[in-house]
Amino acid sequence: xxxxxxxxxxAYQFRHACKxxxxxxxxxxxxxxxxxxxxxxxxxxxxxxxxxxxxxxxQELREKLKPVAGGAQRQLPTSSHLLFILARRESELxxxxxxxxxxxxxxxxxxxxxxxxxSNMYRMFTEIELENNEQLIYEWACKQSYIxxxxxxxxxAQIGIDSCPVEGIDREKVASIFHDEGIMNKHEFGVACLxxxxxxxxxPHRQKTRQSIEEIVVWR
Numbered sequence: 001x002x003x004x005x006x007x008x009x010x011a012y013q014f015r016h017a018c019k020x021x022x023x024x025x026x027x028x029x030x031x032x033x034x035x036x037x038x039x040x041x042x043x044x045x046x047x048x049x050x051x052x053x054x055x056x057x058x059q060e061l062r063e064k065l066k067p068v069a070g071g072a073q074r075q076l077p078t079s080s081h082l083l084f085i086l087a088r089r090e091s092e093l094x095x096x097x098x099x100x101x102x103x104x105x106x107x108x109x110x111x112x113x114x115x116x117x118x119s120n121m122y123r124m125f126t127e128i129e130l131e132n133n134e135q136l137i138y139e140w141a142c143k144q145s146y147i148x149x150x151x152x153x154x155x156x157a158q159i160g161i162d163s164c165p166v167e168g169i170d171r172e173k174v175a176s177i178f179h180d181e182g183i184m185n186k187h188e189f190g191v192a193c194l195x196x197x198x199x200x201x202x203x204p205h206r207q208k209t210r211q212s213i214e215e216i217v218v219w220r
Contacts, residue, residue: 007158013208015157017164021078021198027161032081035197038155039085042148046122047108048100050093050141051148051192052086054183064177071168072194079164079196084174085149086184087141087192090134095123138190145192156197166194 027035032055039053056062062076069076076082092099096119104115130136153163171191179186 011154011157014160015153015163016200016204016208018075018162018196018198018200019164020074020201021080021162021196022201023078025080025199027080027197027199031159031161032197034159035152035156035161039148039152042151044144044147045140046118046125048093048103048144049107050088051145052088052184052189053148054084054086054178056082056084061177061181065174068170068173068177069166069168069194070170072166072196075164075166075196078198078201080198081196083152083195083197084178085145085192085195086178086189087138087145089141089188089190090137092188093126093137093141095119095126142190142192149193149195153195160199162198162200164196166196169194 036053036055039051044050056065062082066073066076072082088099091097094100100119100122101115104110104118110118126132126137130140149165153165156163169191174191175184175186175189178184178191
């Protein structure tokens with residue numbers, strides 16, 4: 001148990017926001033599928049998995065994305081794998097939508113009476129907590145996507161692979177490019193976030209710095 005704890009903490013110490021990757025090193029298919037699997041197995045509210053993962057490897061497409069991804073100028077040309085996480089839009093996440101119904105019945109294998117019960121709870125959640133507001137529901141879906149991203153970054157660090165989350169992108173323009181490329185339907189999905197993976201070209205210039213545990217935790 002102690003060894004496992006130390007290995008996990010070492011991975012967190014190892015991980016940093018890698019700005020430039022070693023272009024001579026590529027992540028193996030086996031290792032990247034492992035990273036994707038940790039994203040697939042990530043938890044989500046109501047178990048709705050409101051995400052889709054888009055792995056952009058084509059250099060031509062990466063070039064198209066450069067003008068609308070200002071925060072990823074160094075990661076776009078150097079990362080081994082570039083991963084965009086999409087979030088489902090409100091129309092896809094209505095309590096009685098085809099997606100939600102199919103997921104509950106065919107993926108979660110809920111009996112019909114359980115589907116009705118959970119659907120009703122979910123309907124009340126979206127109507128009361130999210131005010132039945134399209135933007136709030138979409139933002140809620142985006143928040144779920146960050147759970148998957150965090151898990152994938154941690155899993156990558158545990159096997160010695162670097163990563164960098166990027167928010168400096170024009171999400172609407174990226175979505176339009178993906179829509180035009182046939183990668184997604186922008187009426188069904190939006191772009192939640194971007195994370196680049198690869199191997200660092202050099203070690204960080206300084207050690208990881210964080211506030212002490214006493215400064216960030218309150219016990220009552």
